[in-house]
Amino acid sequence: MDTPFQNVLAEWPPERVAALIAAATADEARRARAEAGRFEPRRLAALLAPAARPELEAQAQAASAVTRRRFGWTMQFFAPLYVSNYCCNACVYCGFNRRAAVARRALSLDEAEAEADWLARQGFAHLLLVAGDDRMHTPPAYFEALIPRIAGRFASIQAEIYGLSREEYAGLVTAGCDGITMFQETYDPARYRALHPAGPKADYADRLATPERAAAAGLTFLGIGTLLGLHDWRTEAFYTGLHADHLQRTCWRSNVAISFPRMRPAHGCMPPPCPVGDADLVQLMTALRIQLPDVGMTLSTREPAGLREQLARICATKLSAGACTSPGGYSEKTDAEPQFDVADHRPLAEVRAALARIGFDPVLKDWDRAYHAVR
Numbered sequence: 001m002d003t004p005f006q007n008v009l010a011e012w013p014p015e016r017v018a019a020l021i022a023a024a025t026a027d028e029a030r031r032a033r034a035e036a037g038r039f040e041p042r043r044l045a046a047l048l049a050p051a052a053r054p055e056l057e058a059q060a061q062a063a064s065a066v067t068r069r070r071f072g073w074t075m076q077f078f079a080p081l082y083v084s085n086y087c088c089n090a091c092v093y094c095g096f097n098r099r100a101a102v103a104r105r106a107l108s109l110d111e112a113e114a115e116a117d118w119l120a121r122q123g124f125a126h127l128l129l130v131a132g133d134d135r136m137h138t139p140p141a142y143f144e145a146l147i148p149r150i151a152g153r154f155a156s157i158q159a160e161i162y163g164l165s166r167e168e169y170a171g172l173v174t175a176g177c178d179g180i181t182m183f184q185e186t187y188d189p190a191r192y193r194a195l196h197p198a199g200p201k202a203d204y205a206d207r208l209a210t211p212e213r214a215a216a217a218g219l220t221f222l223g224i225g226t227l228l229g230l231h232d233w234r235t236e237a238f239y240t241g242l243h244a245d246h247l248q249r250t251c252w253r254s255n256v257a258i259s260f261p262r263m264r265p266a267h268g269c270m271p272p273p274c275p276v277g278d279a280d281l282v283q284l285m286t287a288l289r290i291q292l293p294d295v296g297m298t299l300s301t302r303e304p305a306g307l308r309e310q311l312a313r314i315c316a317t318k319l320s321a322g323a324c325t326s327p328g329g330y331s332e333k334t335d336a337e338p339q340f341d342v343a344d345h346r347p348l349a350e351v352r353a354a355l356a357r358i359g360f361d362p363v364l365k366d367w368d369r370a371y372h373a374v375r
Contacts, residue, residue: 047287087132089199169217179221229272257296
């Protein structure tokens with residue numbers, strides 16, 4: 001199944017991208033910093049290059065200036081609500097994979113509503129529904145039934161679930177869903193095949209096409225990203241930038257955001273084959289911010305508190321807080337296995353206060369689904 005973005009990828013084989021990044025010079029990186037906001041693949045490669053690392057502070061300052069011009073000092077918050085950890089995929093890096101001997105649980109509609117109630121009482125206005133790839137326990141009809149039950153409590157509800165057809169996404173839109181997050185995990189086809197040996201997720205091309213199907217169905221927010229640590233971070237960031245630029249140009253009715261999850265310990269799963277250090281994360285996020293000034297940037301509680309605050313000053317625009325990655329873990333004790341270990345355990349109020357102390361206006365609501373009528 002070919003997609004428009006696959007045609008773009010065909011022009012940038014991994015060998016070409018790796019060579020371009022390796023050959024970039026410090027002067028090219030300086031010119032790319034000076035031309036912020038004008039996406040061009042070679043400029044992105046220069047900002048990701050080893051030659052750019054000695055001037056990372058200057059790159060961070062340039063990225064911060066871009067962020068402040070576009071987003072001001074606001075910071076949006078959201079909470080993930082895990083409704084199921086059943087999964088029919090065999091992703092070798094994930095604690096939910098079907099071969100993992102872990103406690104499984106899928107929330108009933110009443111249980112999921114209780115979790116949503118708990119999060120709403122904490123002050124969250126943006127909710128992300130999360131589930132493993134399992135149409136038996138959480139079919140599209142489950143979300144079509146759940147979202148209207150909880151929509152009145154939140155300004156925005158998005159979904160991070162398995163890929164759907166355009167018609168199924170249209171059903172979520174009708175139910176009140178505003179957007180999706182769909183991680184490609186890695187853009188390298190060979191690496192992707194090795195990491196996803198079985199299950200629907202093994203279809204690289206179908207997953208790559210998912211954000212465009214979601215946009216065609218009318219979803220307002222499109223989130224993409226890779227799981228950092230699975231493959232070389234420089235080439236993954238390059239392809240993420242290409243993808244975000246493509247979606248901004250072809251799905252212009254939707255807002256595009258990038259998430260930056262680094263691999264965290266998970267039950268029975270491998271350590272990161274390509275570890276990503278803190279300086280690496282700063283370099284890749286600042287490179288993408290300079291090249292893509294309008295893209296939202298999300299950091300989850302996978303990252304420690306101090307680093308999240310540092311990246312908030314530079315380029316992040318959306319944070320999770322007080323997150324639980326087990327189904328049912330907010331409103332009750334549960335034996336269900338979490339997807340990964342959380343690094344920042346602070347509740348929402350504490351994260352908001354910390355950001356306010358460094359000059360931010362922490363925003364709980366900056367969107368209402370009534371805006372759909374004027375899109």
